[in-house]
Amino acid sequence: MSPLLKLTSVTKSFGAVRALKGVSFDLRAGEVHALLGENGAGKSTLIKVIAGAHQPDGGTLEIGGQRVTQLTPQAAHRLGIACIYQQPALFPDLKVSENIGLRLEPISLLRRINWAARRERAAQLLQRLGADISPDAEAGSLSMPEQQLVEIACALGAGARIVIMDEPTASLTQTEQHRLFAVVRDLRADGVGVIYISHRLDEIFALADRVTVLRDGESVGTRDVVARPSSVVRRVPNERSARPHPGPLPQGEEVSQPATGLTKHATFADPLTTILPLPAGEGRGQGERVLEPAGLSDSSPPPITESELIRLMVGREVSSIYPAAESEPGEVVLSLRELGCTASGVKKITLDLRAGEIVGLAGLVGAGRTELARVLFGLTPADSGEIQLNGHPVSIRSPQEAVTQGIAYVPEDRRRHGVILEMPIAHNLTMAIHPRLFPGTWLRFGAERTHALEAMHDLAVKAAGPDALGGSLSGGNQQKVALARWLATRPRVLILDEPTQGVDVGAKSEIHKIIRRLAQEGMAVLLISSDLPEVLGMSDRIAVMRGGEIVAMMPGGSDAHAVMAAALGQDRGES
Amino acid sequence: MKRHFRELSVTGALLLLLLSLAIFAPNFFEPQPLLSRLTAAAPKLVVACGIALVILCRQIDISVGSLFAVCSVSAGLLAAAKLPLPVAVIASVTLGAVGGALNGALVAGVGLPSIVVTLATMVTWREGLRLTQQGVFVNLPDGVQWFGLPMAAGQGIVCGLALAVLLALAYALRFLSVGRFVYAVGSDAEAARLAGIRPRLVTFGVFVLLGALTGLAAVMNLVQSPQVDPGTGRMLELEAIAAVVVGGVAVSGGRGNVWGVLAGFLLLACITPALTYLDVKPYWDKAIQGAVILLAIVADGVRRRKLNR
Numbered sequence: 010m011s012p013l014l015k016l017t018s019v020t021k022s023f024g025a026v027r028a029l030k031g032v033s034f035d036l037r038a039g040e041v042h043a044l045l046g047e048n049g050a051g052k053s054t055l056i057k058v059i060a061g062a063h064q065p066d067g068g069t070l071e072i073g074g075q076r077v078t079q080l081t082p083q084a085a086h087r088l089g090i091a092c093i094y095q096q097p098a099l100f101p102d103l104k105v106s107e108n109i110g111l112r113l114e115p116i117s118l119l120r121r122i123n124w125a126a127r128r129e130r131a132a133q134l135l136q137r138l139g140a141d142i143s144p145d146a147e148a149g150s151l152s153m154p155e156q157q158l159v160e161i162a163c164a165l166g167a168g169a170r171i172v173i174m175d176e177p178t179a180s181l182t183q184t185e186q187h188r189l190f191a192v193v194r195d196l197r198a199d200g201v202g203v204i205y206i207s208h209r210l211d212e213i214f215a216l217a218d219r220v221t222v223l224r225d226g227e228s229v230g231t232r233d234v235v236a237r238p239s240s241v242v243r244r245v246p247n248e249r250s251a252r253p254h255p256g257p258l259p260q261g262e263e264v265s266q267p268a269t270g271l272t273k274h275a276t277f278a279d280p281l282t283t284i285l286p287l288p289a290g291e292g293r294g295q296g297e298r299v300l301e302p303a304g305l306s307d308s309s310p311p312p313i314t315e316s317e318l319i320r321l322m323v324g325r326e327v328s329s330i331y332p333a334a335e336s337e338p339g340e341v342v343l344s345l346r347e348l349g350c351t352a353s354g355v356k357k358i359t360l361d362l363r364a365g366e367i368v369g370l371a372g373l374v375g376a377g378r379t380e381l382a383r384v385l386f387g388l389t390p391a392d393s394g395e396i397q398l399n400g401h402p403v404s405i406r407s408p409q410e411a412v413t414q415g416i417a418y419v420p421e422d423r424r425r426h427g428v429i430l431e432m433p434i435a436h437n438l439t440m441a442i443h444p445r446l447f448p449g450t451w452l453r454f455g456a457e458r459t460h461a462l463e464a465m466h467d468l469a470v471k472a473a474g475p476d477a478l479g480g481s482l483s484g485g486n487q488q489k490v491a492l493a494r495w496l497a498t499r500p501r502v503l504i505l506d507e508p509t510q511g512v513d514v515g516a517k518s519e520i521h522k523i524i525r526r527l528a529q530e531g532m533a534v535l536l537i538s539s540d541l542p543e544v545l546g547m548s549d550r551i552a553v554m555r556g557g558e559i560v561a562m563m564p565g566g567s568d569a570h571a572v573m574a575a576a577l578g579q580d581r582g583e584s
Numbered sequence: 585m586k587r588h589f590r591e592l593s594v595t596g597a598l599l600l601l602l603l604s605l606a607i608f609a610p611n612f613f614e615p616q617p618l619l620s621r622l623t624a625a626a627p628k629l630v631v632a633c634g635i636a637l638v639i640l641c642r643q644i645d646i647s648v649g650s651l652f653a654v655c656s657v658s659a660g661l662l663a664a665a666k667l668p669l670p671v672a673v674i675a676s677v678t679l680g681a682v683g684g685a686l687n688g689a690l691v692a693g694v695g696l697p698s699i700v701v702t703l704a705t706m707v708t709w710r711e712g713l714r715l716t717q718q719g720v721f722v723n724l725p726d727g728v729q730w731f732g733l734p735m736a737a738g739q740g741i742v743c744g745l746a747l748a749v750l751l752a753l754a755y756a757l758r759f760l761s762v763g764r765f766v767y768a769v770g771s772d773a774e775a776a777r778l779a780g781i782r783p784r785l786v787t788f789g790v791f792v793l794l795g796a797l798t799g800l801a802a803v804m805n806l807v808q809s810p811q812v813d814p815g816t817g818r819m820l821e822l823e824a825i826a827a828v829v830v831g832g833v834a835v836s837g838g839r840g841n842v843w844g845v846l847a848g849f850l851l852l853a854c855i856t857p858a859l860t861y862l863d864v865k866p867y868w869d870k871a872i873q874g875a876v877i878l879l880a881i882v883a884d885g886v887r888r889r890k891l892n893r
Contacts, residue, residue, distance in 0.1 A: 386778075388777075388778075407782075408777060408778065408780050409780055409782065412780045420778050426772065426778050429771045429775050429776070429838075430771070430772075431771040431839055432771060432838075436768075440764075440768060440776075440779040441780045443761040444761075447761060450760070451759040451760055452758075452760065452761065452764065494779065
């Protein structure tokens with residue numbers, strides 16, 4: 010019996026960015042296969058390839074043993090692939106039954122709708138999930154988990170054999186999570202293959218049978234979470250299916266402690282195929298984890314531990330390409346005391362930032378890092394706690410006040426907000442310093458041009474000239490322009506949000522040098538980055554955020570493992 | 585050169601039209617009728633310049649026609665009550681600014697979409713005026729028409745005012761910080777906010793300015809006839825928006841200038857008389873104007889897609 014889904018060395022590039030560099034992955038009937046990786050490791054791209062939203066550039070994709078090329082979302086749907094995203098994609102103004110009907114009924118503009126049948130079917134599907142949701146409720150009136158259940162009902166109704174769930178528990182409470190887990194286990198018992206994406210390790214250990222780790226667009230390992238005999242099917246052709254199920258699965262609370270409680274299932278382990286060979290790419294030292302099929306002895310590979318999982322995720326060495334600090338940090342410039350903002354979920358941030366110091370803000374997407382930056386820049390003003398600048402309490406209610414106080418913020422997503430694409434570079438560069446550069450009534454183009462040329466020279470912006478439009482620049486140069494605009498305000502505190510995202514390697518290293526130079530000149534830098542090596546390499550100190558709070562402070566050059574563990578909340582103990 | 589291609593091409597089209605008129609219908613250029621036509625068109629140009637600012641900010645205002653009528657009637661009533669003309673002028677401009685401020689407060693302050701806000705105020709002003717004025721024309725006393733001056737001088741003042749507005753706005757957009765901020769807000773309000781600009785204040789400001797210019801335009805129109813029609817200004821917003829769009833101001837904001845608006849305005853304004861002079865059936869007038877507008881929008885759309893490649 011072939012796996013439900015098999016990807017071999019799948020690659021996918023977007024322009025110059027190689028999102029997937031060779032991912033191999035397989036999904037069996039009746040298993041929950043977790044997909045884990047840092048931000049930007051390629052998880053989203055991978056599920057979009059599976060769902061037919063992206064066409065892979067290379068590699069093969071097999072569904073139910075059949076090689077599939079040119080997979081479209083419609084074809085994926087026909088082949089029994091259903092995707093449940095973090096934010097359910099229901100039509101909020103339509104009833105639940107209408108939403109389900111729209112997904113499941115054939116699309117035909119002139120077909121008469123059988124309202125009774127539509128309602129009946131919806132009711133049946135929801136009942137099968139044990140969901141207490143009326144088919145007549147408006148989808149928008151449902152809670153997030155209820156909406157997810159409706160999505161799952163759609164998947165069930167479509168007869169999906171492969172269900173992809175992208176961080177389904179991100180917005181659920183504990184009880185709701187457990188209810189969702191029960192549904193996932195039911196799906197598994199029905200022989201559905203579930204691809205489960207989550208950042209929460211405890212969930213993966215509670216729910217998943219196997220886990221595949223992605224890093225930098227490559228699959229770096231597939232391991233059993235709970236060793237189970239499902240692989241027997243592949244080895245011995247005539248044996249019955251993957252059942253027997255190894256008893257009721259442990260509840261989340263039981264297994265949330267690391268590793269120890271898990272090995273008890275190891276007796277079910279089959280010696281074979283529990284580990285897939287690593288892709289034949291660069292050998293990065295994971296060799297020792299590639300276990301060869303061990304014949305029929307009982308030396309089965311042990312299930313993975315949390316610690317191993319984190320090591321697989323972070324994997325790389327922090328190279329010495331990052332410019333090192335050459336002087337001691339000076340006085341405390343920015344001091345935050347129990348700073349909070351209810352609207353953006355930032356809680357009790359206490360942090361000191363010194364002149365000449367780079368403090369990295371690490372954490373997963375949604376951990377509250379950008380939100381904190383926006384509080385400091387007055388975009389969503391704080392509603393509790395205190396901000397002190399050079400020892401004096403200040404109130405920052407608007408970006409104008411932040412600028413006056415000497416705080417500069419270079420936002421993420423620079424293509425949208427960092428530079429104004431329709432404006433010449435020179436205009437972009439002087440945007441934040443009009444009062445200083447043009448003290449009289451009118452603009453002085455000579456002074457503007459001089460300033461622009463200096464700034465462009467200073468940061469080595471490659472452009473046709475100061476009159477070239479912002480939109481004509483490459484990503485790295487746009488970032489330099491965004492940075493230069495704020496440097497012109499001569500800030501005391503510089504907040505950088507993902508300064509090298511989508512920037513090519515050369516420009517990235519230049520930007521790193523600039524950041525270090527600025528710190529060296531006495532600026533206090535707060536560096537937000539999802540690129541873990543960057544945070545580790547650039548920062549003098551690292552604040553790890555999770556759930557809107559700083560959960561750990563670590564020295565620069567800390568172990569990636571420790572940072573990732575804190576960001577994931579591994580040390581949280583029982584949940 | 586390349587950056588102003590859009591404005592230059594409109595100017596080129598205008599020159600081409602004028603050239604063909606010079607060859608085939610030289611009497612189009614007889615001074616007196618030409619000056620009369622320009623004078624009649626001048627108030628619309630002033631409104632078009634104001635709307636250009638609003639569109640540069642990525643907003644729209646379709647209430648100017650109604651506001652124009654309210655200002656015209658109010659100024660007319662004041663003049664009819666024998667108040668000195670300057671008082672009527674100031675009242676009209678102030679009333680216009682207040683009307684613009686109302687739109688601006690609802691759009692920038694409350695955050696409502698400008699198309700709906702100004703649709704509501706358009707209907708409100710127009711219907712309110714109909715209720716109070718009952719369609720009665722306001723007869724103006726002597727000494728109001730042409731500011732009490734000889735006709736040629738009056739025409740000169742009206743055209744001069746339009747030119748002054750044009751020059752002032754062109755200067756402000758190019759040489760003042762606030763002009764730069766208008767472009768920034770129209771290009772990307774969030775990016776502008778992140779750059780320390782106050783997008784809502786800028787947006788409010790352009791609505792107020794448009795209102796004030798509408799009040800001024802009402803007076804410039806008022807002095808050209810012996811009475812005020814309370815139904816005046818119908819379709820004014822559409823003519824103004826058309827001129828702005830043809831003149832190369834992107835409806836998506838952040839691009840264009842008042843010189844383009846002038847060229848677009850003159851191009852559209854010349855089509856009607858040109859057809860008469862060139863002996864083309866006048867039914868084609870609106871169709872050709874429509875085609876010119878369509879062409880302008882398509883050109884902008886193509887350009888925008890190139891930039892967002």
